[in-house]
Amino acid sequence: MAKRGENIRKRADGRWEGRYIEAYSSDGKAVYRSVYGRTYTEVKEKLSLNKKLCSQNISNKINMEELFKEWLYIKEKSIKISSEVTYRYLIDKHFIPHFKNVKAMYLTSELVQDFISKNNQLSPKTVCDMISLLIQIIKYGQSKKYINYFDFDSIIYPKSLKDELPVLKNSEFIKLVNYVQTNFEIQKTGILLSLFMGIRLGEICALQWEDVNFYDETIHIGKTMQRLKNLDKNAKTKTKIVIDTPKSQKSIRDIPIPSFLLELLKEYKSGDKSYILTSTTDYIEPRSYQKKFKSCLENARIPDTNFHALRHTFATRAIEQGCDIKSLSEMLGHSSVKFTMERYVHPSNEHKKMNLEKLAVFY
Structure with a gap:
């Protein structure tokens, strides 16, 4: 009797048929061939022999x-x-x-x-x-x-030098927060969401008001937005915006909202399907938001950096304030606590200096 996965079946004409992959076309698609027999056993033997011969033949021919x-x-x-x-x-x-x-x-x-x-x-x-x-x-x-x-x-892998993560200094942190407060508009919420909750730019751009749970005081991260190459050769544009679930399961998470940010969100809440950054059903994409962020830095007279530096700043300051690694790792959506430790449990020079200054009382 035919078993599932064998690719053997009994035909309407009473014969048995077995199918196998003979080769692959230039675009990677399988090319199938069939063998026939009067009994299941006969076809199974023919199929096994053909698969073996075909495998040897393909192995000798296929290039990388x-x-x-x-x-x-x-x-x-x-x-x-x-x-x-x-x-x-x-x-x-x-x-x-x-x-x-x-x-x-x-x-x-x-x-x-x-x-x-x-x-x-x-x-x-x-x-x-x-x-x-x-x-x-x-x-x-x-x-x-x-x-x-x-x-x-x-295989000898290239050695990766650990670059120092871009993190805002305390003075820059304060200047940026003051600038956002003084010149507030709903789009600037994205800066606060990353600086005080560690949310990624693509995740922020994909956030809708339905993702904010005012009862539990959490934000649900379940989507991310990216501009990707358009694989459709007939498309009019080379790239397209894709909103999808994050790559890893750990990136899907609920993050508690700080009280000051919760009150701010309540004030600007719009329809469930509206995007937080626009309060309309039209989104702002990550590339455009990055440009707006750079403009904020320039206006606040803060040295240029990329938006992801806000996430690094959040993680670094959280460690310095005594946040436990497991909680931080979950809030950041990291794949493991080990990754968080290797990436962030290295105090900044600014924090080291602050600790050394505490010893000055003994001088």
């Missing part, structure tokens, strides 16, 4: 470009559009130009190491991210028997 396309074709059914855009970019821009003439069965760690060396102009983090993706594809190739052996342990 075909492997990249096949992997992406399989993967795109289960990933978010933001991930698909990133994967397509890395594959088309970096992987295919370097590996396209390499047969999958002949891929070695030395070839991957050469790829790392030739991309040394990129940041270590970017290269590490690319290699993580490449390893996913290699492991898929192994599962399909396209790649027999690969020495993952011999």
Whole structure:
């Protein structure tokens, strides 16, 4: 009797049919072939033999470009559009130009190491991210028997230098808050949401009034907004705005609202489907909001930085004020407490100096 997943069925004419993947087209789609027999057992044996021969044949022929396309074709059914855009970019821009003439069965760690060396102009983090993706594809190739052996342990990753996170000084923090208070309009709420709650820019732009729970005094983060490359070749625009759930489950969270911010939100509350930053059903996208933020910095005479510095500032000040790491990690939507500790549990020079000054009483 046919089992689920075998791709064997009994036809209306009484014969049995088994289907298998013979090859993959240039765009990564599977090309199927069939075998037939009078009994289930006969077809099962034919199918097993053809699969084996076909696997050996494909393994000898498939090159890395075909492997990249096949992997992406399989993967795109289960990933978010933001991930698909990133994967397509890395594959088309970096992987295919370097590996396209390499047969999958002949891929070695030395070839991957050469790829790392030739991309040394990129940041270590970017290269590490690319290699993580490449390893996913290699492991898929192994599962399909396209790649027999690969020495993952011999790959030498570029060392990432820890850059100091952009954090507003206390004086800049106060100047920015004073500027927002003095020149307040609803759009400037975004600055306060990041500075006092650590919310990401894309999450802020996607916030609607229905996400604010005035009874529980929390904001629900369940969406993010991004401008992404338009994968539709017939589209009139090269990019489009996408509002989707965050990539990780940990990023979906409820954050308590500070009392002063809660009163401010109550004052400006609009319809549930209206966006907080506009109080209308029209949104403001992250790129446009970043420009408005830069204008605020200039007007407040604060050195230029990016919007994400507000999130770093929130986390840094929270640590300095004694916030426990687990609570902070959950509010930030980090994947793990370890990540939060490695990123933020390093007091700023300003905070170190303040602590040293306490010793001055003994002089």
